Structure formats: structure tokens, C-alpha cells
Amino acid sequence: MTSGESVAVTVDGKKPRGLGVVLRSQMRNIAPFLTLICLFSFFAVASPSFATLDNFGNILTQISVTGIIAVGLTFVILCAEIDLSIAAIANVTGIAVAYFTLQDSYVNIANVPMPGWAAILLALALCALLGLVNAFGLTVIGIPSFIMTLAMMQIAAGISALLVRGQIAYKVPPLVTTLGSTSIGGIPWIVIVAALMLLGGHLVLTYTRFGRYVYMVGGNREAAEYSGLNVKLILGSVMVISAVCAGIGGMLGVAHFGSAQQNEFDTYLLDSIAAVVVGGTSLFGGRGGIGNTIVGLFVLGVLNNGLDHVNIDSFLKILIRGLILLAALIINVYAQRLRERAVE
Amino acid sequence: MPSGHQPILELRDITKAFGGVEALRGVDFALSPGEIHGLVGENGAGKSTLMKIIAGVHADFSGRFVLDGRETRFRSVRDAHAAGIAMVHQELSVAPDLTVAENVFLGNQPTNRLGLVQWRRMAREAGEQLKRFGIDVDPMSRLGDLPIGLQQLIEIARVLSSGARIIILDEPTSALSPPEVERLFATLKRLRDEGTSIVFISHFIEDILRVSDVVTVFRNGRKVAETLASETSKPALIEAMIGKGREALEETYSHDIMLPPPADAPVVLNASGLSLARSLRDVSFDVRAGEVLGIYGFMGCGQLELARILFGKLRPDQGALAIAGEQKTFRSTAGARRAGIAFVPESRRDMLFLQEPVYKNVSISILDRISSLLLKPSRERVIAARQVEQLRIRPAAVDLDLGMLSGGNQQKVALARWLSYPPRLLVLCEPTRGMDVGAKNDVIHIVRDLRAKGLAIIVLSTEPETVLSLADRVLVLKRGAVVREFANEQISKDRLLEAA
Numbered sequence: 001m002t003s004g005e006s007v008a009v010t011v012d013g014k015k016p017r018g019l020g021v022v023l024r025s026q027m028r029n030i031a032p033f034l035t036l037i038c039l040f041s042f043f044a045v046a047s048p049s050f051a052t053l054d055n056f057g058n059i060l061t062q063i064s065v066t067g068i069i070a071v072g073l074t075f076v077i078l079c080a081e082i083d084l085s086i087a088a089i090a091n092v093t094g095i096a097v098a099y100f101t102l103q104d105s106y107v108n109i110a111n112v113p114m115p116g117w118a119a120i121l122l123a124l125a126l127c128a129l130l131g132l133v134n135a136f137g138l139t140v141i142g143i144p145s146f147i148m149t150l151a152m153m154q155i156a157a158g159i160s161a162l163l164v165r166g167q168i169a170y171k172v173p174p175l176v177t178t179l180g181s182t183s184i185g186g187i188p189w190i191v192i193v194a195a196l197m198l199l200g201g202h203l204v205l206t207y208t209r210f211g212r213y214v215y216m217v218g219g220n221r222e223a224a225e226y227s228g229l230n231v232k233l234i235l236g237s238v239m240v241i242s243a244v245c246a247g248i249g250g251m252l253g254v255a256h257f258g259s260a261q262q263n264e265f266d267t268y269l270l271d272s273i274a275a276v277v278v279g280g281t282s283l284f285g286g287r288g289g290i291g292n293t294i295v296g297l298f299v300l301g302v303l304n305n306g307l308d309h310v311n312i313d314s315f316l317k318i319l320i321r322g323l324i325l326l327a328a329l330i331i332n333v334y335a336q337r338l339r340e341r342a343v344e
Numbered sequence: 345m346p347s348g349h350q351p352i353l354e355l356r357d358i359t360k361a362f363g364g365v366e367a368l369r370g371v372d373f374a375l376s377p378g379e380i381h382g383l384v385g386e387n388g389a390g391k392s393t394l395m396k397i398i399a400g401v402h403a404d405f406s407g408r409f410v411l412d413g414r415e416t417r418f419r420s421v422r423d424a425h426a427a428g429i430a431m432v433h434q435e436l437s438v439a440p441d442l443t444v445a446e447n448v449f450l451g452n453q454p455t456n457r458l459g460l461v462q463w464r465r466m467a468r469e470a471g472e473q474l475k476r477f478g479i480d481v482d483p484m485s486r487l488g489d490l491p492i493g494l495q496q497l498i499e500i501a502r503v504l505s506s507g508a509r510i511i512i513l514d515e516p517t518s519a520l521s522p523p524e525v526e527r528l529f530a531t532l533k534r535l536r537d538e539g540t541s542i543v544f545i546s547h548f549i550e551d552i553l554r555v556s557d558v559v560t561v562f563r564n565g566r567k568v569a570e571t572l573a574s575e576t577s578k579p580a581l582i583e584a585m586i587g588k589g590r591e592a593l594e595e596t597y598s599h600d601i602m603l604p605p606p607a608d609a610p611v612v613l614n615a616s617g618l619s620l621a622r623s624l625r626d627v628s629f630d631v632r633a634g635e636v637l638g639i640y641g642f643m644g645c646g647q648l649e650l651a652r653i654l655f656g657k658l659r660p661d662q663g664a665l666a667i668a669g670e671q672k673t674f675r676s677t678a679g680a681r682r683a684g685i686a687f688v689p690e691s692r693r694d695m696l697f698l699q700e701p702v703y704k705n706v707s708i709s710i711l712d713r714i715s716s717l718l719l720k721p722s723r724e725r726v727i728a729a730r731q732v733e734q735l736r737i738r739p740a741a742v743d744l745d746l747g748m749l750s751g752g753n754q755q756k757v758a759l760a761r762w763l764s765y766p767p768r769l770l771v772l773c774e775p776t777r778g779m780d781v782g783a784k785n786d787v788i789h790i791v792r793d794l795r796a797k798g799l800a801i802i803v804l805s806t807e808p809e810t811v812l813s814l815a816d817r818v819l820v821l822k823r824g825a826v827v828r829e830f831a832n833e834q835i836s837k838d839r840l841l842e843a844a
Binding site for chain 2: 176207208209211212213215216219220222223224225226227228229230232233284287
């Protein structure tokens with residue numbers, strides 16, 4: 001092979017980049033990490049009960065459902081699209097898996113009991129189908145994802161409403177119960193599932209051809225098309241991935257909370273988007289990844305948890321979260337500009 | 345004419361580096377009031393970089409910047425505007441969805457006391473301004489609906505009528521027809537006589553010689569010559585541009601060229617009866633292996649649409665494509681790529697990922713050939729490094745972000761993408777537009793090599809020279825229909841222009 005010359009060609013390009021350029025172009029990765037360290041240090045000093053191993057376990061458990069949903073959303077945002085239906089799809093999938101499980105007699109839902117595996121498969125099929133509808137609307141009809149998934153949010157909420165009719169279901173298949181609400185060796189299963197899904201997402205994005213295509217489509221969609229990539233197929237795939245991740249999060253979430261009911265996941269929409277964006281994944285697509293999402297999850301987790309540990313007006317918490325999100329968005333947009341300038 | 349006056353603008357010892365790659369090295373540049381200053385040099389020689397420094401785009405450079413005898417430093421384009429400096433960039437920067445009038449007044453629409461836009465006044469004044477440049481369009485029509493050449497002219501008109509006292513034009517004529525160029529030059533001379541200083545960058549050396557008072561030549565980030573236009577000549581400038589020792593390959597194509605007789609090779613692509621809305625009418629042709637088919641026509645003749653149909657980006661309303669005798673319908677560009685079709689659009693930026701490293705730009709279209717599920721980055725780098733070496737892409741660094749390379753080198757990367765696994769059919773739109781002599785020759789050699797390897801190649805261009813230097817057979821497209829085919833006969837620039 002030509003490795004002799006090609007190594008020489010490869011290497012000498014890396015040297016001339018100054019530290020300033022590297023720092024500027026890495027702004028989106030550095031800023032969220034600094035935010036996390038600052039928040040962590042602040043709460044550790046402000047509250048003696050915050051920086052404990054127990055509480056760290058709490059944080060992990062608290063961010064698990066968001067983490068599972070955020071895996072798929074990371075793919076979508078990397079493609080410069082958005083999915084507003086994730087919380088609603090999580091909800092309907094959690095309700096569906098309960099709907100197909102035998103409930104106690106006092107639960108007044110006209111449900112259809114089935115074996116556990118069938119219930120899980122049907123629930124997964126439902127979320128995949130809803131993801132496909134999103135994909136169809138986005139790529140074939142050409143509805144912007146913002147609008148398409150807004151409609152899907154309502155559709156999924158509507159299906160949820162029809163299934164439970166204002167009631168609450170409690171039972172889910174044993175496998176879901178185990179993964180959602182039990183621990184192994186002191187570690188909650190739900191944390192393990194979240195970690196594995198984040199890892200899986202990272203591996204797919206970093207080491208597979210599909211992952212490269214996701215970044216390229218997000219980086220410059222027109223160029224991806226002129227490079228002979230099937231852009232619609234890739235966009236459609238990320239919408240399905242997002243819906244399925246949301247569905248898994250929803251099933252485990254129902255087991256984790258101990259009940260399935262309407263509007264249970266409403267806060268998870270904003271939390272998941274916040275986790276991805278606070279972590280530094282570019283809203284313009286093509287930059288960021290699961291690593292960023294993990295940092296973003298911890299920023300939100302530490303913030304939510306830490307605010308409970310310090311003595312603060314609980315109504316003020318919402319405002320503080322909003323301000324932190326705004327700051328992250330500013331950094332996100334600013335980092336994009338810095339990088340563009342560094343490249344020019 | 346340049347005189348003993350104090351220069352309006354003087355740059356001293358300017359050095360500018362991008363990520364360690366020096367684009368300008370110790371350049372001095374002076375501009376007198378009321379002169380047209382021509383700038384020539386190969387792609388990547390540093391012309392555009394210097395002009396972007398003057399226009400406030402690049403604020404980060406070393407050296408002295410003296411305006412009106414006072415040392416200044418622009419922090420942004422806005423600062424430069426405030427100082428009366430305006431630039432027309434090589435790439436169009438218009439708002440296609442706004443009206444012509446809004447584009448003309450972009451950023452300073454006339455408003456009444458309430459701050460509301462005075463539409464009627466804006467339309468009237470825009471129309472008057474454009475008429476002075478000989479442009480007669482409805483000021484309220486959508487800019488994006490006009491041909492590219494007209495859009496470029498409107499952008500130039502906007503800058504020229506902005507009242508700036510220093511105007512920089514970077515390749516303004518590449519999309520203009522000959523009469524439009526004439527009108528532009530007349531306007532430039534009028535502005536000069538009124539005292540405006542103009543910098544004019546072009547690869548068309550005849551244009552530079554015709555319109556400039558002073559000519560400066562750049563090579564490899566240095567200024568290598570500065571002379572009065574009346575005291576130099578085209579061969580002298582080319583020699584200064586590319587350095588001694590390289591043959592100045594320049595052809596005028598004023599003489600006749602003999603097109604070869606048709607080859608007997610198998611047909612690679614057969615297009616029959618292609619029609620598309622208002623753009624194409626019943627276009628049919630064949631391309632054979634080892635043949636370069638030139639498709640010539642003026643801006644807006646339907647070439648762009650035709651090329652996009654061939655690559656599956658547009659679906660024709662009627663007509664069919666057959667690859668090697670097999671009927672094909674492309675649902676996406678991926679389908680066309682898998683059928684062995686490669687495509688380079690007229691604007692290279694449309695197919696490049698400037699924020700990604702060079703090797704990812706080279707490998708993107710062949711990833712499915714070199715990896716199934718998992719990526720093989722080391723393999724990608726080796727393949728990219730081979731192309732970088734063969735095409736003499738500079739700097740030779742496959743891990744550098746593509747945006748750090750000069751325009752000409754980016755164009756080579758766009759070609760390099762398709763060369764590691766040669767396709768069956770290569771569709772090239774405007775393969776040499778905006779290129780200097782050296783890069784043009786590189787591209788011509790690459791295309792000839794590929795033809796020799798048996799590729800079928802379609803070259804679509806609005807520049808007769810490009811078609812004449814490459815094609816074995818020429819189709820002339822006019823208002824969406826094929827009006828003439830040149831094969832196995834004498835052809836010249838005159839005949840081509842006559843047919844179109």
C-alpha cells in the first residue's frame with residue numbers, strides 16, 4: 001500500500017493549529033462540562049447532603065428515563081431536525097404495555113390481557129409505527145419536523161386518552177417491572193439500561209457508517225444529497241429511532257413510577273431537549289453527540305436534585321431551570337459561530 | 345489614473361494565516377483615489393484573503409492598515425461599511441425570497457416617520473437605480489425567480505450604488521453574458537472618473553487589462569508584480585502568476601477544432617424525451633464509454649435541471665433514462681450513485697462539508713464500498729491521502745478541516761471524491777468556472793485521463809472555452825431544447841455562440 005507517503009501526508013496537517021483555535025472550536029464541548037463542575041461544586045458547598053454516594057445514586061436514577069429518551073433525540077437533533085412527540089410517544093407506549101397486561105379487578109379499564117412478551121412487542125410496534133408516521137410526514141410529504149411531531153404529540157396523547165379513559169393502570173409485564181423498578185447488586189436496572197442505550201447510541205454514531213451519514217446530513221444536507229446519500233432514508237430512520245427510544249423510556253418509566261396514566265411524561269419533553277442542547281449538541285446539526293448528551297443529562301440532574309437540597313423557594317426552581325436553559329442555548333449558538341470563524 | 349496622490353488606502357506588511365497555513369506573507373498594497381486596480385493570481389494565491397481583510401471580514405491579521413493616512417483596524421464588515429468600503433463576494437449573497445427592490449435596499453429600506461417601509465418609494469427608486477445599469481426588471485418580482493446572471497448583476501448594482509468610495513469586486517463577471525460585462529465595465533469607468541476607487545479581481549486576464557489602470561499579481565501569498573495595465577500584456581501577467589518554467593497553456597479557440605468521428609464504444613447512458621415543467625423539452629441523447637459529451641448553452645437554458653435529472657435530484661415529468669441499456673428511475677441521488685453516476689454541481693460548496701476534515705469529504709460517497717457496518721477511518725485516510733497526492737491538493741493534510749483550504753483546492757477535493765472508485769458516468773457542471781489557468785489545466789488533464797480509462801463524461805457549461813477544450817461531441821441547448829449537435833465536424837467558438 002501507499003502507507004509510506006500517506007502517513008507523511010496525514011500527519012503534518014495537525015500541528016499548525018494553535019491552542020486558541022482548538023479551544024474556540026471545542027467551545028461547545030468545554031462549556032457544558034465547566035457548567036457541570038460549577039453546579040456540582042456549588043451544591044457540594046451549599047448542602048452537606050448533596051455530595052454523598054447515596055445522593056449520586058439518586059441523581060443517576062432520576063436522569064435515567066430522560067437519558068433513554070434523549071438517546072434517540074440526539075440522533076434527531078444531529079440531523080438538524082426536532083422531535084416534539086417524544087414525551088407523548090413515551091406516554092402512549094407505557095400505557096399500551098399496561099393495556100395489554102392483566103390489571104387488578106378494581107382497575108376500570110377495558111383492557112386486552114396478553115402474555116408479557118406479546119404486550120412488550122405490541123407496545124414497541126406501536127411506538128415504531130408512530131415514528132414511521134413522523135418519518136413519512138417529514139420525508140415523503142415534506143412537513144417540517146417541528147409541525148409534524150407537534151401533530152404527533154396530539155395523536156399519541158389522543159391514543160393514550162382512548163386507552164385509559166382517565167383511569168390509572170398499575171400492572172406491567174414482569175420484565176418491564178424488573179428493568180424499571182428493581183436493582184441488581186445495589187444498582188437500579190433502569191440506570192443500567194440507560195447506560196447501555198447511551199453507550200449503544202454512542203457506538204452507532206461514532207463507529208458505524210449510518211452514524212457518519214447522520215453527522216454529514218446534519219452538517220450540510222444539500223452536500224449529503226449531492227454526495228449520493230439517501231437523505232430521506234436517513235432522516236426517516238432517525239425519527240423511528242427517536243420514537244422507539246422514547247417508547248422504551250416510557251415503558252420503563254411506567255414501571256419506575258408504578259402507574260400508567262395520562263400526561264405522566266409531560267415534563268420529559270423539555271427535559272430531553274434541554275439535556276441534548278445543554279450538553280452542546282448543535283441545534284443546526286452535525287456537531288455534538290451522545291457524550292454531550294450525557295454531560296447535559298448530568299447538568300440537568302445535578303440542578304434538579306441540588307435545588308431540592310438547598311433551601312430555596314420551590315416555585316423559584318422553575319425559573320432557575322429556565323434561565324439555565326437559556327444560558328445553554330446562548331452558548332450553543334455562540335459556539336457554532338466561534339467554530340465557523342475558526343474554520344474560515 | 346494613478347498619480348502622485350497620497351493613496352486612499354495603504355496596507356503594509358500584511359500576514360494572515362489560517363490554522364497555521366499562511367495565506368498572505370508580508371504583502372504591501374496601495375490604492376489611489378479614482379483608480380481601477382486589477383488583481384490576478386492563481387486560486388489560493390491570496391487575492392480574496394487580502395480583499396476580505398480590507399472589507400473587514402477577517403479582523404485577525406498582522407501588519408499595518410492605513411486609511412486616509414490614519415492607521416485603522418476594522419473589527420467587522422460593519423466597520424468597513426461605515427468607512428465607505430463595500431465588497432461583492434465571489435459567492436452570491438442575495439436574499440432569493442425577497443423582492444428585487446428589497447434586495448437593492450437590503451438593510452436601509454426607506455421608512456416614513458413611523459418606521460414603516462415605504463414600499464412604493466422603494467420600488468420606484470430601486471427601478472431607477474437598476475435602469476441606470478441597464479437592468480429592466482419589475483422591482484417587486486421575487487429575486488430568486490430571475491436567472492443567476494441577473495441576480496449577480498443586481499447585487500453588483502446594489503454595491504455600486506451604495507455610495508461606497510472603495511468598491512471591491514471578486515470575480516464579478518463569471519456568470520455574466522458579454523453584453524452585461526460591457527455594461528458593467530462602462531459603469532466601473534464612470535464611477536472611477538467620479539473618484540471612486542475600485543479593486544477588480546478576475547481570472548479573465550483580457551477583462552483585467554481592458555478595465556484596470558494598475559494590475560497587481562499574487563503568487564503563493566506574496567505580491568510578485570505591480571504594473572500599469574498599459575505597460576503589460578497577457579503573456580507577461582500569466583508568467584508572473586504561475587511563475588517561470590511552466591508553459592503558459594492558453595488557447596483562444598478562435599480557430600476551428602475538428603471533432604473526432606463517433607466512436608464505436610457501448611452506450612453508457614441513453615436519455616430519451618426528457619421534459620421538465622418550463623425547463624426542458626424533449627431532450628434526448630446518448631453518451632458512450634470513453635467519450636466526453638459537451639452540453640453548451642446560455643445561463644438558464646435548462647442545463648442545471650438536466651444535470652440534476654441525471655443524478656436523481658430532480659424527477660422528469662416525462663422521458664426515460666437507461667444505463668447500459670437498462671431502464672432506470674432514480675428515487676434519490678443514492679440510486680443514481682449506485683447505478684454508477686457521479687455528479688459535481690456548478691457550485692462546489694453545495695457538495696462539500698467545509699467543517700469536516702478533508703478525508704471525510706473524499707470518502708463520503710464511497711463509504712459503502714470500503715466499509716459495511718463499521719467505519720474504517722484508517723482506510724479512508726489512506727485513500728484520501730492518495731487522491732491528495734495525485735491531484736496535488738495543498739496543504740497536503742487529510743485531517744485538516746476542508747474550510748481551511750483555498751477555493752481551488754476545495755474544487756479538487758470535490759473531484760477527488762469520485763476518483764477512487766471511478767463511476768461509469770461522470771456529470772460535471774461548469775468544471776472550470778472561476779478557476780485560474782493552472783487549475784483549469786489540471787482539471788482538463790484529469791478529465792482526459794478519465795476518458796482514457798473508458799468513463800463516459802458529460803460536461804455542462806455556459807463557457808464555450810470549457811466545452812471546446814474538453815468535448816468530443818457537443819449539444820447546444822436553447823430554452824430547454826436541443827437545437828444543434830456538433831459531431832465529426834469543424835467547430836469554433838463563433839459557431840457555438842451562433843448556434844445558442
